[in-house]
Amino acid sequence: MRSKSFRIFKLLILLIFFSISNVAIAQNPGGRPPIKDLSEIKQMPASADKIIHLVRYARNPSMIYSDELKVEIEEVLQWAKDQKIDDQIANLTATRAIIELGLGNQELAVSYIKQAEEFLPKINDFQAVSIVSDLTRIYSRISNFEKAILYFDKMEALTKDKPQFILPRIAHLKNRINIDIRTGNTAKLKANYNIILKLAKESNNPDLLKNTRFSYAHALLNIRKEDEAFEILKELIPDLDNSTNNQTAQFFNILSRNYEANGDYKNALIYAEKEFNLPIATTQQKGNSVNKMILLSYLLKNYNNLDKYIVEHRKFGMDENNLFSRKQYFLAESRYYHVKGKTNLAKRNYKKVLNLKMGKQLAPTLDIAALTGLASLYAKENKNDSASLYFKKAENSLKKYPVNPATRLIYANSLKEFNQTNKISQDTLIKNLEQEMHLKDTLYQMSLSKITHELATKYRVSEKEKALVIAKKQQQLQQLEIKQQRQRNWLIIMGATVALLLLTALAYILFQRKKQATLLHNATVNDLRKQHRIDIMDTLTEAQEQEKKRVAERLHDEVGAMISIANLNINSLQKDIFSTNVDAENKLKVTQKLMSDISETVRNISHTLMPIALEKYGFKAAILDLLTAIKTANRLSVEHVIEGLDHTENWPQNFTLSTYRIIQEIVNNAIKHAEASHLFVQLIELDNALTIYIEDNGKGIEQDHDESGAGMKLLETNIAYLSGKLEIKGEPNQGTFALIELPIPNIVEL
Structure with missing residues (x-):
């Protein structure tokens, strides 16, 4: 008995530790469990849990679709149909549509998603949002924008003014903007992004707000509004430095080009280097950024890293299909040789820049830089006619193409140096001075505006950083409170679990005791019944013995006496059988009566017994x-x-x-x-x-x-x-x- 109780106690201890470990796991917010492999999912019986794992597996963006996956989807879909679970049927049918879309079977994808659409009146809002999202995704992928926009409108009706659907609504509005860009309908782009930004702020999710602003900048780039994108990106500089995605290189490139256009070559070089050093930057992006680094170093007259840059420049090369990239590559070569004093190589590469043509593509800023560089080289060689010729060509390009003031100032400074070493007329000198003063004034105004804007931006960034710090602290405080609450909950659950197990153990012990008492009671009752039956048997035996004694006494007293008398009469008759005058007849009658009485008595006794x-x-x-x-x-x-x-x-x-x-x-x-x-x-x-x-x-x-x-x-x-x-x-x-x-x-x- 003690051994059995000890085993029960050990079992209860194991149950307590098992419950505590489960509670601890439940309190650890480690995110969603990893996606199961298809081989694991196949081993599971058809159930709602299997459907969840299978749908997660099928909708994983890195998934490679297969016939094996389709077979599993069919099996659980049939199970869901047998069980008549509408939301699961709709979910699986929509998943089949996504699989067929991934396999390139557009007609099947449309057929399945239409089947899923039929369940919209029967399912809850969350499932409906998922189905409509799949509808917009499929019709967008097959370029049926009319249908896609129709379901975008349905999605807007489902999610508008519903806080629980902020994230799906933001995602669908971004997709709607992408379709508008693809179809050239960009009139509502800014208005839609203002709605998205408002929703992102309401979500109290700083990462979502940041990503939304990056998406807005990217959308502006797609419609060639780089200036507006540049203004947004300047405010996101801290976030750009702290995060990396597939758009970061492009954003650094925009910042570098805009700073260069404003004459801020120092910041332009900084962001060109950041673009080059990005691990995810492509070969073309690295080639273009290192070319720009050489050109900016030339303008800054900072030649310390020029040799290192030229090695990377020749390693990554240029984009052969882009005129700007090719001209920039040879212009970088020219600047390098220009600095190193290799005049002929510099001239040759400057001329390569000017002679490169690709259809209708133009790069006037690079052409003007090459013309100005050639003019400067010829001026140093005192070949004034050639220098004047290239300065004139540069002037004509400045008149023909709208270029930024920084490029004009480069031309003006080079022309000023040339004029200082050559005698020119007073009118020309005054004209050049006025032009230079005007350009400097323009750049000054631009610089002043830029500084003012940067100060405002820095202030906003500073305020934003403060807000982020406060938000982070509040988030940490909330997380601490949540953690403490979880710990309290954990202790409560653990205590309740232990108490429940102890009560269960107590109940089990009481049950066992009651069971033992019942068994003992039943055993006692059975013993008493047996004893009672024994007593009854004894009493019956005693009664039977008394009955036997009574019968024996009756036989002895009554039957025996009558038999004795009858025997005497018979003996008397035997003696007197030959005598006369004997009352034999009377004796015989008495004997007969006695025998009759004996018979009656014996019959009565027999009847009494049985x-x-x-x-x-x-x-x-x-x-x-x-x-x-x-x-x-x-x-x-x-x-x-x-x-x-x-x-x-x-x-x-x-x-x-x-x-x-x-x-x-x-x-x-x-x-x-x-x-x-x-x-x-x-x-x-x-x-x-x-x-x-x-x-x-x-x-x-x-x-x-x-x-x-x-x-x-x-x-x-x-x-x-x-x-x-x-x-x-x-x-x-x-x-x-x-x-x-x-x-x-x-x-x-x-």
């Missing part, structure tokens, strides 16, 4: 014979009612005989002691019991009457032996009744 009618004719006939005999012999009015008892031949013999004896004993008591004139006997056979009711109109039972006589004890013992119930009641001079209920034992089939 009624002949009971043995020959059955229980019912024996009872009727008994009642008839009583009525005849004792001059009693006997009334009887007997229901059933037609098939008592199947009753066990001891039950039949004991029941007969019980009825015989009660009736005999009524005859001997009650002085009754009327006797009523009722026997009713029920399904599984026999009811005996016997009533007389005799003198009843005295209050001080002793009911512990031998006859009553024998009667009670017989009834107890048969597991029956006895009730006897009587009032003085008002008769007596006895009610007995005996369960009929299982019938023995003959």
Whole structure:
């Protein structure tokens, strides 16, 4: 018993630790579990859990679709149809559409997504948003923009003014803007992005707001609004430095070009270097950025890294399909040789820049830089005619093309140096000075505006950083509060779990104790029943012995005496058989009477021991014979009612005989002691019991009457032996009744 209890205790301890570990895992917000492999999912039985894992697997962007996946989708889809789970059927059908789209089966994709659309009235809003999102995705991919816009409008109706759908609404508005850009319908671009920015702010998600602003800048680039994109990107500079994505290189390039256009070559070089150093930058992006780094170093007269730059420049080369990239490559070569004093190589590469043509593509800024560079080289060689020629060509390009003031100032400075070494007319000198002053003033104004704007930007960035710090601290505080709450919840759950397990253990122990007590009680009751049955058997045995003794005494006293007298008479007759005048006839008559009495007495004794009618004719006939005999012999009015008892031949013999004896004993008591004139006997056979009711109109039972006589004890013992119930009641001079209920034992089939 102790060993069993110890095992139970160990099991409870294990359960407690298991529950605690589960609670701890539940408290760890580690994100969604990893996506299961298809081989693992295949082992799972068809269920809602399997559908969740299968849909996650199928919708993973890096997934390679296969026929095996389609088979699994079909199996769980059939299960969902059998179970009539509408939301799962819609989800799986839409997933089939996405798979077919990924495999290039556009018609099948449209067919399946239309089937999923039919479930929209039957599913909840979250499922409906997912289905409509898939509809817009599929129609956008197959360039059916009319249908895509129709479902974008449905999505807007589903998600508008519903805070729980902020993220899906932002995503669908961004996709709508992409379609507008592709179709050339950009009139509402700014308005839609203002809505997106407002939603992103309402979400209180700084990362979402940042990504939305980057998306806005990218959209502006797609519609060639670089100046507006530049203004947005300047405010996002801290975020650009702290995060990297597939657009970062392009954003650094925009910043570099715009700073260069404004004459801020230092910042332009910084962002060109950042673009070049990006790990995710492409070969073309690295080639273009290193070329720009050489050109900016030339303008800044900072030649420290020029040799390092030229190595990278020749390593990454240029984009052969882009005129600007090719001209920039050879212009960088020219600047490098220009600085190194290799005049001929510099001239040759400057001329390459000027001679490069590609269809209708133009690069006037690079052409002017090459013309100005050639003019400067010829001026140093005192070839004034050639220098003047290239300066004139540069001037014509400045007049023909709208270039930024910084390029004009480069031209003006080079021309000023040339004029200082050559005699020119006063009017030309004044004109050049005025032009230079105007350009400087323009650049100054631009610089002043830029500085003012940068200060404002820095202030906004500073305020934003402060807000982000505050938001971060608030987030940390909230996370701390959440963590503390989770710890409290964990302790509560752990305590509740331990308490529950302890209560379970206590209940189990009490149950075992109760079970043991019940077993002990049942064992005691069984022992008592056995002892009671033994007592009954002893009483019956004693009664039988007394009955045997009574029969023996009767045989000895009555039958023996009569046999002795009969024997004397027979002996006397034997002696006097030849004598005359002997009263032989009288002796013979006496002997015959004695023999008749002996026979009657023996018959009565035999009938007392085993009624002949009971043995020959059955229980019912024996009872009727008994009642008839009583009525005849004792001059009693006997009334009887007997229901059933037609098939008592199947009753066990001891039950039949004991029941007969019980009825015989009660009736005999009524005859001997009650002085009754009327006797009523009722026997009713029920399904599984026999009811005996016997009533007389005799003198009843005295209050001080002793009911512990031998006859009553024998009667009670017989009834107890048969597991029956006895009730006897009587009032003085008002008769007596006895009610007995005996369960009929299982019938023995003959």
